Amino acid sequence: MKALLTGFGLILLIYGVSFSNNSAPDPNDIIAKTREVYRSIQDFSASVQIEINVDFINIPDKSAKIIYKYPDKIKFKSKSFIMLPKKGIGFMIFKLLEGKNTVLYTGIHSINSRELYTVKIIPQEEDSDVVLATLYIDNEDHRIYRLEATSRDAGFFRTDFEYGGYGPLPTSNRIQFEVDKVRIPLRFLGKVDIDRSKMKSGTKGEVILRFEEYQINEGIQDELFDEEIEIQSE
Amino acid sequence: MFAILVIILVIEIGVILEGETLIELITENLSDVFILQGNLLNGYLIAYLSINGLWLHVPILVVIVTADLISGESNAGTFRLVLSRPVSRNALVLAKFITALIYVTLLIILLAGLSVGLGILFFGTGDIFVIFESINILQEEILPMRFMLAFSFGTLGMWMVASLSLVFSAISDNSLSPIIITMSIIILFTIVSSFELGIFESIKPYLFTTHMSHWRYFFDFELDWNRILKSVFVLLTHICLFLGITMIIFNKKDITS
Numbered sequence: 001m002k003a004l005l006t007g008f009g010l011i012l013l014i015y016g017v018s019f020s021n022n023s024a025p026d027p028n029d030i031i032a033k034t035r036e037v038y039r040s041i042q043d044f045s046a047s048v049q050i051e052i053n054v055d056f057i058n059i060p061d062k063s064a065k066i067i068y069k070y071p072d073k074i075k076f077k078s079k080s081f082i083m084l085p086k087k088g089i090g091f092m093i094f095k096l097l098e099g100k101n102t103v104l105y106t107g108i109h110s111i112n113s114r115e116l117y118t119v120k121i122i123p124q125e126e127d128s129d130v131v132l133a134t135l136y137i138d139n140e141d142h143r144i145y146r147l148e149a150t151s152r153d154a155g156f157f158r159t160d161f162e163y164g165g166y167g168p169l170p171t172s173n174r175i176q177f178e179v180d181k182v183r184i185p186l187r188f189l190g191k192v193d194i195d196r197s198k199m200k201s202g203t204k205g206e207v208i209l210r211f212e213e214y215q216i217n218e219g220i221q222d223e224l225f226d227e228e229i230e231i232q233s234e
Numbered sequence: 235m236f237a238i239l240v241i242i243l244v245i246e247i248g249v250i251l252e253g254e255t256l257i258e259l260i261t262e263n264l265s266d267v268f269i270l271q272g273n274l275l276n277g278y279l280i281a282y283l284s285i286n287g288l289w290l291h292v293p294i295l296v297v298i299v300t301a302d303l304i305s306g307e308s309n310a311g312t313f314r315l316v317l318s319r320p321v322s323r324n325a326l327v328l329a330k331f332i333t334a335l336i337y338v339t340l341l342i343i344l345l346a347g348l349s350v351g352l353g354i355l356f357f358g359t360g361d362i363f364v365i366f367e368s369i370n371i372l373q374e375e376i377l378p379m380r381f382m383l384a385f386s387f388g389t390l391g392m393w394m395v396a397s398l399s400l401v402f403s404a405i406s407d408n409s410l411s412p413i414i415i416t417m418s419i420i421i422l423f424t425i426v427s428s429f430e431l432g433i434f435e436s437i438k439p440y441l442f443t444t445h446m447s448h449w450r451y452f453f454d455f456e457l458d459w460n461r462i463l464k465s466v467f468v469l470l471t472h473i474c475l476f477l478g479i480t481m482i483i484f485n486k487k488d489i490t491s
Contacts, residue, residue: 056369057369060373081270081272081361081363081371084271085267086267154266179267
């Protein structure tokens with residue numbers, strides 16, 4: 001009797017695992033569909049408003065122009081001084097989706113009442129700065145609504161995307177990141193009265209990018225990216 | 235004028251040679267997290283750094299001239315002739331005081347013109363990166379007004395230095411003593427203002443040197459007019475007080491011997 005029950009239990013377990021494997025979406029398929037959506041963007045330009053919220057930094061909102069060309073050329077142009085987080089600007093997704101990765105489906109997660117597939121990505125390239133990324137993907141429009149990643153030199157960051165009528169191009173990126181201990185050589189700027197507690201490690205920062213006036217797939221020349229500073233895409 | 239011109243030129247040449255390194259040092263760790271794009275090494279930043287460095291030296295240029303205004307004439311004995319005319323001693327002190335204010339104002343205008351003008355000439359314009367209570371990035375558009383306000387406030391601080399030196403100028407019959415005494419007081423108070431020790435913290439708000447350094451308030455992200463006006467009030471009170479003391483001393487001064 002005991003052997004019969006054990007055998008029955010084993011059959012149920014195998015059946016259960018098999019059923020569960022059949023019902024879980026294939027992460028490679030999810031990524032492939034998403035990749036197709038993002039591949040439809042070969043280039044674009046847009047105007048962007050930059051809002052920076054970091055405890056110890058006061059900077060007015062800035063405006064700039066962004067140009068992008070598939071797969072990883074990004075450049076910001078602005079008449080005045082601008083600050084942008086090195087990681088998480090959002091367009092690193094294009095490169096991440098095209099890279100050689102190990103992907104794992106980890107379940108469904110709800111963000112703003114939207115049910116999203118959660119897929120973990122482990123880049124295989126040795127020179128990849130991203131160690132681990134989690135993508136939250138809508139199974140209907142195949143767009144990424146949240147990106148969480150840990151990079152070698154910038155630590156953890158999260159980007160939330162909002163979309164309008166521009167396909168996989170967001171109307172808003174909300175990037176949250178860790179700000180390491182900031183060491184400013186204060187003596188160069190004279191006597192200062194600074195709240196150093198605000199500059200310690202663990203301080204969180206947030207940058208919000210709002211995009212408008214997209215011009216998509218109109219053909220952007222490579223030479224435009226050679227001038228001044230080019231933004232890292234990863 | 236020549237001294238200020240030389241000092242500012244030395245700063246500008248230093249920045250031309252090592253400017254990029256300076257910006258890297260200032261933004262050091264921030265550039266680990268952010269991409270910084272734009273002209274940070276510009277005339278306004280150079281002007282800000284120049285003023286920071288020069289602000290302790292400008293009182294010397296003020297005191298050298300204003301400390302001699304009364305004591306010089308006492309030493310030369312010209313008051314006996316001047317005061318034989320129908321002019322009151324108070325009017326004479328007031329004339330000396332106004333002369334000192336005009337000299338100080340012209341000196342600050344020269345400092346402003348040279349530091350901002352040469353800075354913009356060599357490095358152009360742009361936003362500036364100032365560390366004052368936090369990291370402030372101030373837009374180019376508001377900077378002419380901010381510098382004008384900071385220099386105006388700085389002028390008030392230097393008027394106070396001139397007023398203080400007039401007090402000792404009225405006491406003394408030689409030019410050297412008022413210069414040494416005024417500078418000694420300013421240096422002593424500045425040292426006390428700079429110490430972060432509890433015993434000094436309580437007296438700092440009452441030292442004029444503490445308020446003289448508040449020209450930096452104009453490089454705050456948002457102007458806090460309450461504390462600016464408080465410092466203006468303290469400096470104006472000191473100026474009036476020192477003028478009054480100078481008048482009292484000069485009225486009792488023996489100019490016949």
